[in-house]
Amino acid sequence: MHTPRANSILFGAYVVFSSIILLVALILPGVRTRPLLAKAPLRDWFLDKALPAVLPKPDPVVISVLYSTEKEAWLTDVIREFEASQPALENRRPIQIQFEKMGSREIYVSVLDGTRKPDVISPASMLQIAILQDLSAGKFGKPIVNQADLNTCRSTVITPLVLVGWKERADVLWGDQPGDQLWKQMHDILIDPKGWSSFGHPEWGYVKFGHTDPLKSNSGFMTIVLMTYSYFEKLSGLTSNDILSDQDYQQWFIDFEKAISQFEYSTGPLMEKMIAYGPSTYDLVTVYEATAIEQAANAVGRYGQLYIYYPPATVWSDHPFCILQADWVTPEKAEAAKIFIDYLLSKPVQEIALLRYGFRPVDASIPIDQPGSPFVKYSPNGFRIDLADLPTVEVPDGSALNTLLEFWSRYIGR
Amino acid sequence: MRTRLSKYFYAMIIISLALSSCQGVTLSGLGGKQEVVSIIYGSEKQEWLEPLVQQYNNAQHKTESGATITIEATPMGSIESVNGIITGELQPVVWSPASSIYIPVANAEWRRSHADDLVTGNPKDLVLSPVVIGMWKPMAEALGWPSKTLGWADIASMATAPEGWSAYGYPEWGRFKFGHTHPNYSNSGIVSIIAEAYSGADKQRGLTLSDLQSESLKTFMADVEKSVIHYGTSTGFFAERMFERGPSYLSAAVMYENLIVAQENKRINGSSSQLPVVAIYPKEGTFWSNHPYAILNAPWVTAEQKEAAEDFQAFLMDRAQQLKAIELGFRPADPSIPLTSPLDSQHGVDVNQPQTVLEIPSAEVISGIQSLWREVKKPVDLVVVMDISGSMEGEKITSARSSLMQFISLLDDRDRLEVVIFNSGITTLTELSLVGEKRQQVLNRVSGIYESGGTRLYDAVLSAYQNLEQYGDPNHIRAIVVLTDGQDTDSSVSIDEMLGQIGASGEEAGTAIKLFTIAFGEDADKDILKRIAEATGGKQYDSDPKSINKVYSDIATFF
Numbered sequence: 013m014h015t016p017r018a019n020s021i022l023f024g025a026y027v028v029f030s031s032i033i034l035l036v037a038l039i040l041p042g043v044r045t046r047p048l049l050a051k052a053p054l055r056d057w058f059l060d061k062a063l064p065a066v067l068p069k070p071d072p073v074v075i076s077v078l079y080s081t082e083k084e085a086w087l088t089d090v091i092r093e094f095e096a097s098q099p100a101l102e103n104r105r106p107i108q109i110q111f112e113k114m115g116s117r118e119i120y121v122s123v124l125d126g127t128r129k130p131d132v133i134s135p136a137s138m139l140q141i142a143i144l145q146d147l148s149a150g151k152f153g154k155p156i157v158n159q160a161d162l163n164t165c166r167s168t169v170i171t172p173l174v175l176v177g178w179k180e181r182a183d184v185l186w187g188d189q190p191g192d193q194l195w196k197q198m199h200d201i202l203i204d205p206k207g208w209s210s211f212g213h214p215e216w217g218y219v220k221f222g223h224t225d226p227l228k229s230n231s232g233f234m235t236i237v238l239m240t241y242s243y244f245e246k247l248s249g250l251t252s253n254d255i256l257s258d259q260d261y262q263q264w265f266i267d268f269e270k271a272i273s274q275f276e277y278s279t280g281p282l283m284e285k286m287i288a289y290g291p292s293t294y295d296l297v298t299v300y301e302a303t304a305i306e307q308a309a310n311a312v313g314r315y316g317q318l319y320i321y322y323p324p325a326t327v328w329s330d331h332p333f334c335i336l337q338a339d340w341v342t343p344e345k346a347e348a349a350k351i352f353i354d355y356l357l358s359k360p361v362q363e364i365a366l367l368r369y370g371f372r373p374v375d376a377s378i379p380i381d382q383p384g385s386p387f388v389k390y391s392p393n394g395f396r397i398d399l400a401d402l403p404t405v406e407v408p409d410g411s412a413l414n415t416l417l418e419f420w421s422r423y424i425g426r
Numbered sequence: 427m428r429t430r431l432s433k434y435f436y437a438m439i440i441i442s443l444a445l446s447s448c449q450g451v452t453l454s455g456l457g458g459k460q461e462v463v464s465i466i467y468g469s470e471k472q473e474w475l476e477p478l479v480q481q482y483n484n485a486q487h488k489t490e491s492g493a494t495i496t497i498e499a500t501p502m503g504s505i506e507s508v509n510g511i512i513t514g515e516l517q518p519v520v521w522s523p524a525s526s527i528y529i530p531v532a533n534a535e536w537r538r539s540h541a542d543d544l545v546t547g548n549p550k551d552l553v554l555s556p557v558v559i560g561m562w563k564p565m566a567e568a569l570g571w572p573s574k575t576l577g578w579a580d581i582a583s584m585a586t587a588p589e590g591w592s593a594y595g596y597p598e599w600g601r602f603k604f605g606h607t608h609p610n611y612s613n614s615g616i617v618s619i620i621a622e623a624y625s626g627a628d629k630q631r632g633l634t635l636s637d638l639q640s641e642s643l644k645t646f647m648a649d650v651e652k653s654v655i656h657y658g659t660s661t662g663f664f665a666e667r668m669f670e671r672g673p674s675y676l677s678a679a680v681m682y683e684n685l686i687v688a689q690e691n692k693r694i695n696g697s698s699s700q701l702p703v704v705a706i707y708p709k710e711g712t713f714w715s716n717h718p719y720a721i722l723n724a725p726w727v728t729a730e731q732k733e734a735a736e737d738f739q740a741f742l743m744d745r746a747q748q749l750k751a752i753e754l755g756f757r758p759a760d761p762s763i764p765l766t767s768p769l770d771s772q773h774g775v776d777v778n779q780p781q782t783v784l785e786i787p788s789a790e791v792i793s794g795i796q797s798l799w800r801e802v803k804k805p806v807d808l809v810v811v812m813d814i815s816g817s818m819e820g821e822k823i824t825s826a827r828s829s830l831m832q833f834i835s836l837l838d839d840r841d842r843l844e845v846v847i848f849n850s851g852i853t854t855l856t857e858l859s860l861v862g863e864k865r866q867q868v869l870n871r872v873s874g875i876y877e878s879g880g881t882r883l884y885d886a887v888l889s890a891y892q893n894l895e896q897y898g899d900p901n902h903i904r905a906i907v908v909l910t911d912g913q914d915t916d917s918s919v920s921i922d923e924m925l926g927q928i929g930a931s932g933e934e935a936g937t938a939i940k941l942f943t944i945a946f947g948e949d950a951d952k953d954i955l956k957r958i959a960e961a962t963g964g965k966q967y968d969s970d971p972k973s974i975n976k977v978y979s980d981i982a983t984f985f
Contacts, residue, residue: 215781293783
């Protein structure tokens, strides 16, 4: 009689004690940060050892991709689908992709100096591919990329450079739309010490324009390319000689850039600042059309209406994916990279870029004005569906681009 | 019995198995590796940040490697923190000053002894608040607001108008009384004098050193500074004093928009019975206080601390935390959050303002403006009243002496100083006269002070007060600093008689003589000293031989 009773008391105490520990374990935050059954030796053994023993899997082909930050959200979104489809080469070797994001300029600099050996690079635009093509030919004896070769270098999604401004102020500057002399007009108002007083609005202070740091961010680089083309009144054939030998241009350019108080390092934060600080800090900025779309909803209901203006000629951020022509890119890797690039060009993935992120698809069969398109939703903010009549400047050759960056870095960079 | 026993046995085995599977989790929850992230931040956002640090720490966030993140955040004046980090006395992982104005200055200093910048990249803003002039609404309306936009030029013309508010039909408000913090110690102080310089030069950008040479700019700054009742180190302290004491104390002060919202919140919910107050966004332009979050590029910051600091930053940028900032009157840095109540006209602010900013000048122009301010700032007429009774013997008198000497060295040549020592008697060591003419002589006298006798505190304070009333210049900041370590023993006046004579009230309360009292050691009568200080709008400090230097430095910021 005595023993069982003692046992039941002991057992009762044990149950209470155990329940407390169990409860504590469940309440503690550690539980929420890792799976409850993280340690499951049996399961691990089965998945890691037993299954492969029955069905031997070929080693994966791993390709490394360096991509620019602007498309991070789109890529993160669509890569899951790609992985879920269990992509493989013809010889059944599965494809794995390692991503690393960095600034567009950093991408080509790290390839040139050898700190990275990626298989695929994707800066924000062909400008960086052109520079890399030029500089790598000098450094390695032959170019490591070829922007003209559609087998290795493909634009994936495109978005033009636009001006975003507070409508009330832009109306005062140029009425409905900026004219053909946009950049010259901008130059003149930026250097005008009277600022907005010259337009009857002393309360708006001096005219505040912003673009990103061209050494750090592609949209800033595209802006100074457009400014320079516009100064020389041409749409193609910009050369190093134009930049280096024309002192009037140089003075014009330096005055323009010196009137800008601060250069953000990245396009997203520049646009966010435009909205968070309002017109006190920026009257006008240059960003990608897609960035403007991404922030269009946030701009509603604060500081007045934000409006998109297309410059008289633009340049496109076309997010090229280029397979490097380097000895570490094996034929298998090149094949895997092509499969991945084809996936990015597939219709559903292109539609996601349009509908969720405001990029224009390169696939012309996808209508931009389809239901749910942000271009339709935000058309009252000045977004245009059809840009067929908008002239595009030619991407200058790598040496001209490099000269422009060097010039900026020497006289403006701080 | 056998079956029952084995049933217990199996049950115990099952429970033990279940527990063992939880063990790893339990242990990692209970202890293990810690990653401490030290943050030094501008005190302006203390009310927002402090509870969030606690909330974050309680939630036991972890790094990739499983270390529990602990945030240790210390509020500090932005200028003080730059200096501390540059000298290496402070080694935080994250630095979040009130404004990014300081970043180029810090980088320039850092690069003198390092290859890279201290702050690299563009740090993200945590919360925003424009620098505004906080003014009583009826006063702003008397000046034509809101149909007329006001600015620094209006402050200058009010400051020089001898008839003050009488000219606007409000004689009871006395003269125009203005406040901004000390530019050597506080963010809103430095931006105030930069804005004054711009306004004096009639510019909004491109201010140069040669602009600072102009006589008219100097006069303009001097005019504005004439109306300043005193300086100080904390913008919050200024706002508090203004909102406690009302329009006769201060007509307007430079502060942050969020402080206006906070005060209006109090007024609307009934915990303040003051007049409404509004934010004036200077028409010439202003600056933003943007609270950048800079993870330092310093040798003492490890990769895991950086990772932990980024995790905390992401937490602060979460919607819930940004919405809390709005409740306290800040504007969110996240553009996806709408500017909703209390950021509205009911709370004295206008989210469509400011319309423009002033360009941040180069580091050398900023220091040029600081020197100019030194020349035109309001001088101080200061009386130091020091207890030398017998109980001050030993370390007390030594440290009181040396810290007083250091305090005197902080005064400008244009300031006037009187030093009074007391025990059972009262002795004037030096009469009220220009510091520049007698600095060394005063220092010599002070270094010879020794202790003896009783404590005639009230008599000494009252006589210093009466002297300053008689000989001080009401256009100067007039202040008395009293240091004592004990109770009054020998005075002929009572505390109430004394308070009756020194209390500041009426339309000139703001420019009345301020008393700063230091309770030196445990035996000092802190309550009485607090009553004395607060009757005049001054401040009481607790101190001992170890902290006395810091107290004197703080008092110096008022002048």
